[in-house]
Amino acid sequence: MNKKFTVGQLATATGTKPVTIRYYEKVGVLPSASRDESGYRRYSVAERDRLLFIRRSRALGFSLDDIRELLELADQTEDSCAAVDAKVQVQLSEIRRRIEDLRAMENELKRLSACCNGGVIEECRIIESLSGRSTTVK
Known part of the structure; x- marks a missing residue:
């Protein structure tokens, strides 16, 4: 699937405020979005799923540092x-x-x-x- 989300669409799809999405990018738990020709942020389905992972983890009380570690562990699929x-x-x-x-x-x-x-x-x-x-x- 090649769907791309604007920050507003991603916010709606995940129940996250746009300012929080930008903050997660700034602190490095969400990769910086690609930009379209007009300079608008565009997010992939994988980035949406990562944001949902972050939101669920935050809801369980994990700190951003813990989430960063969990995301790194999640990338090691064979470990x-x-x-x-x-x-x-x-x-x-x-x-x-x-x-x-x-x-x-x-x-x-x-x-x-x-x-x-x-x-x-x-x-x-x-x-x-x-x-x-x-x-x-x-």
Whole structure:
């Protein structure tokens, strides 16, 4: 297939803002687009697929550096996928750590909310606790 996309068409096809597409080109995770006679960027189906790979990877929390590594690994089609699996395991551990952190934040917010007695801000135990003025909130 020899289909070419303008930046706008690529943005629509992938759900990516044009400014983000240009940024991905600038940082090197997406190759620079070819240009037509008028100087407009033109993207191939392969570049669209690469952008979709980047978007899916970002949605899973991978950093651009991680994505760059994953793309390099993806280009080594005959190599073992052990390195890819290792990257996924590291990301999974990081996501689990974040979930634990979020649960701790949730519990602290529940605790703060439970100490609210209504009233006025001047007597607000949540504000007291957040400002460090009180040790009575437990």
